[in-house]
Amino acid sequence: MNKEIGSGTKPGANSVSGGKIAVVRVRGLIGVRHDIERTLKKLRLYKKNYCVVVQKSPSYLGMIKKVKDYVTWGGIDDGTYNALIEKRMEEYKGRVSDSKGKINYNKFIDVNGKKIKKIFRLNSPKKGYGRKGIKVSFKVGGALGYREDKISDLIERML
Numbered sequence: 005m006n007k008e009i010g011s012g013t014k015p016g017a018n019s020v021s022g023g024k025i026a027v028v029r030v031r032g033l034i035g036v037r038h039d040i041e042r043t044l045k046k047l048r049l050y051k052k053n054y055c056v057v058v059q060k061s062p063s064y065l066g067m068i069k070k071v072k073d074y075v076t077w078g079g080i081d082d083g084t085y086n087a088l089i090e091k092r093m094e095e096y097k098g099r100v101s102d103s104k105g106k107i108n109y110n111k112f113i114d115v116n117g118k119k120i121k122k123i124f125r126l127n128s129p130k131k132g133y134g135r136k137g138i139k140v141s142f143k144v145g146g147a148l149g150y151r152e153d154k155i156s157d158l159i160e161r162m163l
Contacts, residue, residue: 026080026155027068028055030138030147043070048123055124057085076147078155091163093120126162
């Protein structure tokens with residue numbers, strides 16, 4: 005079972021483009037198991053239509069695999085990432101470190117000298133998520149799961 009998320013027929017194939025993955029929360033909290041809810045909080049996906057952009061690493065891929073029934077994800081290109089930052093960024097106004105300067109908080113991204121939050125609050129997508137709704141996999145025509153490069157199209161409709 006050395007197969008990565010989103011890989012085609014070949015085990016170990018790397019089909020997530022680039023080094024960044026966009027994850028969008030699609031479903032709400034009602035009836036969610038506590039371990040999945042904790043994983044969603046660790047990913048900073050607190051509410052529906054929240055988006056985070058994370059680095060492609062085994063730990064993030066494992067967390068995404070655990071919450072696959074509540075999110076949709078895929079590799080994001082630089083153009084879509086820049087549009088996301090330009091249109092939906094929120095400035096981070098919290099503390100950078102503790103009062104003694106020993107602990108640095110990693111709650112923001114530095115973009116052009118500005119500190120912005122790592123989460124993006126998006127609108128509901130124009131024309132909906134998918135024909136079969138938010139409880140069905142993307143492969144079958146729904147909204148959940150791995151979208152490959154089509155996540156950029158979804159994010160553009162949500163901006």
